[in-house]
Amino acid sequence: MPLIRYKQLDVFAARHGGGNPLGVVIDASGWSDVRMQRFAHWTNLVETTFLMPARAAGAGYLARIFTPTKEIPFAGHPTIGSAHAALDAGLVQPDATGIVWQECGAGVLPIRVEGDGTARELFVQAPKAxxxxxxxxxxxxxxxxxxxxxxxxxxxxxxxxxxxxxxxxxxxxxxxxxxxxxxxxxxxxxxxxxxxxxxxxxxxxxxxxxxxxxxxxxxxxxxxxxxxxxxxxxxxxxxxxxxxxxxxxxxxxxxxxxxxxxxxxxxxxxxxxxxxxxxxxxxxxxxxxxx
Structure with missing residues (x-):
């Protein structure tokens, strides 16, 4: 089995170590549900995400979000962290309006990209409440x-x-x-x-x-x-x-x-x-x- 790219991120951080940790498997297209759940259980992070090709029209990629015990449709810091990892890995680029489109269990969500490098900030439009x-x-x-x-x-x-x-x-x-x-x-x-x-x-x-x-x-x-x-x-x-x-x-x-x-x-x-x-x-x- 070939090695797969992996990042561990610090999301919403005012300083390193200040935010919420997230694990991201960059190309999990060949992973089964059981394999993803086993890995998320092993990392023992609040959430681990798995990026793969999008299924929905208009989305740049699909992010599946797992806690150590189950898959969930949406959470804020895994959504922002997944977009950060996808951008860094070259899986997606912002469109002309500065938006990337991420598919998850809650649908296709717009994520606004502002700035670049270490100063980059990402914003997700939260599901209607x-x-x-x-x-x-x-x-x-x-x-x-x-x-x-x-x-x-x-x-x-x-x-x-x-x-x-x-x-x-x-x-x-x-x-x-x-x-x-x-x-x-x-x-x-x-x-x-x-x-x-x-x-x-x-x-x-x-x-x-x-x-x-x-x-x-x-x-x-x-x-x-x-x-x-x-x-x-x-x-x-x-x-x-x-x-x-x-x-x-x-x-x-x-x-x-x-x-x-x-x-x-x-x-x-x-x-x-x-x-x-x-x-x-x-x-x-x-x-x-x-x-």
Missing amino acids: RIVGDASCGGETLSAVLYGVKPGTLAPACVEGGRRWWIAEFADEAELRGWRPDHAAIRALALATDTLGLCVFARSAEGLAVRAFPAGVGIVEDPASGAANGLIAAYIAERDSTGTLARGYVVSQGREVGHDARIIIRIDGGAVWVGGRTNTIIDGSVDWQDL
Whole structure:
């Protein structure tokens, strides 16, 4: 079996090691589903993606996204990281409008390319989101998770768009960063409401400070959440359409778990774009044999 190109990336990173790690197998066209899942389990990263020729018209390539236990249709940092790897590998080039088109389980998504080299930033248009429930849908379980928290301007809500999360605003950044959540209660909320878990945010000098707890998939705290931040942005655009954040902002995430992610949000005519910078940390090849 020939060696296959492989990259390990740091996505949404304000500095090296600050973002969310991602493994990318550059040419997985000959890999079976079982082989991809075995490799994703072995890397033990939050997600590993596998690039192959597109199936859908208009797409430049297909990215399949695997957690250590299953394939998922969409997630933010694997989408941005896959585009970074595809561009670097020469699999795709931006069109005349600066867009590359990536196929994934959520469809064919536009990814905007700005700048080049180490200064390049990529932005994905997040799947359209909608509010599917208010705090009453979370019941006593949500109340238990947020017990003692001083709320912000916007009321908690369940938002769906590619993924489904509970979202809640804290009154200030200091309380958000110092919060010690009950992770068992967040997991109970996720399982009871068929969501990934809870994202909390507070307004900051740059825009937002965010923390994400995807307990529904067994993760305690995520250092950089592209899809979740897309849902927060859609929620803000709908519920606070004339506020200072309504056109976009910068997110700080991950400091509480030793990271320092910087995620850029742009809101344009109802469309939410989620982006930032990606660093290539490991660039080599993989030798992965079938069973």
